[in-house]
Amino acid sequence: MPEITITDANQRRAQDQVLDVREDFEVVEGMIPGALHIPMGQLGARLGELDQSRPVIVVCRSGNRSARVAEALNQAGYTADTMAGGMMAWQGSGLPTDR
Numbered sequence: 001m002p003e004i005t006i007t008d009a010n011q012r013r014a015q016d017q018v019l020d021v022r023e024d025f026e027v028v029e030g031m032i033p034g035a036l037h038i039p040m041g042q043l044g045a046r047l048g049e050l051d052q053s054r055p056v057i058v059v060c061r062s063g064n065r066s067a068r069v070a071e072a073l074n075q076a077g078y079t080a081d082t083m084a085g086g087m088m089a090w091q092g093s094g095l096p097t098d099r
Helices: 006-012 040-049 064-075 086-092
Strands: 017-020 056-059 080-083
Touching (some): 006 056, 006 086, 040 064, 056 064
Parallel strands (some): 056 080
16 A cells, blocks of 8 residues: 655645544544545445545554555555554644644
8 A cells, every 4th residue: 555755645635635534532633624534434334425536645643544444445446545654743743734
């Protein structure tokens, strides 16, 4: 599964879909602006909310869950990357978040 840096994700987030797969209690700490929040456990039922014609950047807390989701999305015909370091790296570098 392809992994991209937070810098790459920040540059691509305007044109690609950012999918945050963290749980509700985790996203209250902040999300990448414009991200779509679908907890990992709900993704199967909500897959239709993603545009299959646009690349997906999958984000979680540290990068573990997002790697599994990106792999599953790629197998399902999407183009998906995981963001290395997850939201811990994103927020640690001072990049913008929405609450």
